[in-house]
Amino acid sequence: MVRAFHDFGRFTLKQLLSEAQVQAGVRRLAAEISAHYDGRPLTIIGVLTGSVVLLADLIRLLDMPLRVGVVQARSYRGAATTPGALTINAESLPEIRDCEVLLIDDIFDTGQTLDELFAQFGRLSPRSLRSVVLLRKLGRSRVGLEPDHVGFEIPDEFVVGYGLDYRDAYRNLPYVAALEAGELVEGAGA
DSSP states (O other), X not given: OEEEEETTEEEEEEEEEOHHHHHHHHHHHHHHHHHHHTTOOEXXXXXXXXXXXXXXXXXXXXXXXXXXXXXXXXOOOTTOSSOOOOEEEOTTOOOOTTSEEEEEEEXXXXXXXXXXXXXXXXXXXXXXXXXXXXXXXXXXXXSSOOOSEEEEEEOSSOXXXXXXXXXXXXXXXXXXXXXXXXXXXXXXXX
16 A cells, blocks of 8 residues: 555555556557557547556557547546546547547446447447457446457456546556545545
């Protein structure tokens, strides 16, 4: 256990995945993606903001023609630790009609974000639409959709690091850690 400080207080971090484990998982994901697309051009769409670290690390490991875009989709606000209504801002998307599209997200929790993105992107007529997530929380899915590529399955805990945050802190950690549930403040202002 590590005690961590930031502008909003002191938190106990319980490391779930080390930096070495995360990097090995990203390399495995890249190998799976490379094998699936077999050198075909790929349009990768990162779901902001949590996927930026995974997105950056992953695209450097892929040896194929790539286009990269981002979409803003979020269901957590401020200090919330449970998802709310999903909002999507797709203004930064490249054209995806007739393209092989891979959505990259940090975590598959309830699945509602990816489910809604698949519904909206499907209306844009991509040739194919698949997904990759770094983490999938066990026992939380509320949708029939499953990610195509999963880095790690984790317990139902609130996690930070490697792009994931709590109140905009901890994204820069090179590992994944759980915050102690008793220290989380639901609904507190950010």
